[in-house]
Amino acid sequence: MNKEELFWSASIEEISNGYIFIEETDEYICLICNQTFENGVMYPHENRELFYDARKAMIHHIKVQHHSMFEYLVGMDKKYSGISEHQRDLLLYFKQGLADKEIANNIGGSTSTVRNHRFKLKEKEKQAKVFLTIMNLLEKEKATDFVPFHKGAKMVDERYAVTQEEKEKVLSNYFKQGLDGPLDTFPSKEKRKLIVLQHILTKFDSSKQYTEKEVNEVLKQVFHDFVTLRRYFIEYGFMDRSNDGSAYWIKN
Template sequence: MDLESVSVDDLIKGYKEDDTRQSYVCLTCEQAFDKQEVFQVGERWFMAERAVEKHLETMHPHYFDTLLKDQANYNKLTDKQQTVLTYMYQGASDKTIADALSITPSTVRNQRFSLREKAKQAKHFLSVYEQAQRSAQKTPSETMVSVHKHATMVDERYHITEKERDQTLQTAFLSLEPLKLKHFPKKEKKKIVILAKIAEYLDRGERYSEIELNHQLAMIYDDIATIRRYLIQYGFMARKKDGSAYWVQK
């Protein structure tokens, strides 16, 4: 899930409206519901927006938990705060929460107050930032590339502008269609750009064996082991511990 492409309301609902595709898209699994179609759920038929809501209810009933624990790079809540929020979501009283956590009801009230203050701070910052973004006349050289969801460590390596990305793609690849890498650079920023492009080329819904993945990577670059290792290291791909399956992280 790319946080820059969705609004707070989208995150709360669990889906977004995609004007380009004329559909509603589930944020968890990215299934799209075309606005021009009706969808059968059980014995009933629903228009697209109601269908994606029913989809969330049936296929992702624990969306709140996913939202609470997802996006580790941005989720700065403590374990206790996450637990309190979970009980709040369930409608638990202060006493119920206190008994469950072996704390006093007054401590629970303090936690609620702290969370409410965090929400106010976030709301204020978001409004100020959005105003600044809307008034700024951005150019490709200034616009930052979004950090991918499963980045293992977000630091200055990910401070990449669209202009830097485009320049790297032009110089590092012999061609983009088909994808042919000329050389794998030493600079970390450039590695990230190249790995993102390779991950984009691979099928996100596919579970590759090591042989199958090697076959795909061999068509892009001859040093298969290096590319495969960095795709895992930077969080673009994941694999089973025994190496029997590899997949692109969604």
């Protein structure tokens, strides 16, 4: 994902912070310049005596290199921000905490004019909230096609609601040679585990019982650590087995 795509895919909170955390690569990325800081690495401060973790290093980077997200955002082209040059100047004055009279003296106008601009910007904020809510609801309408999980599966609740789009994205990331190919790595996140296990389960016949050896043979075709897959099938409730472990079947 390039710099522009990364910025516009970020949430309001992420844009306010100036960075986004990418779980797949376990790193923080600056939304202004795409500088990255890897989670788990300690980064030295300029005085060489302090060290920051990745998130604090990113916050420091934005402050030192870009001053503030507020200044960056109000300085964006009008076609992106919808803010005129005059509104930008007013917002910068508001950020400084200047009184209306002080601002009026700086821009050459009356305090009532400044108050009127404050009112118009507040109205613009309300309109933006309504529009964002409308777009959010529109996205929710598009995302109501949730993937049904196997009825016996555990760990499935509203926190793990998965859309078809999410499922396709996860599977493409973990089955890079296609859905009939091998699993590259086994995910650590619960939601991704469910998606991957659900897919692998399709390789078994729900009306058939399998020996442990037969289960292993199927899973070996998918992933080298077939023991982990078999264990998670039981733990997550996708499969059940006899007490002596001689028979396995898809849990109904």
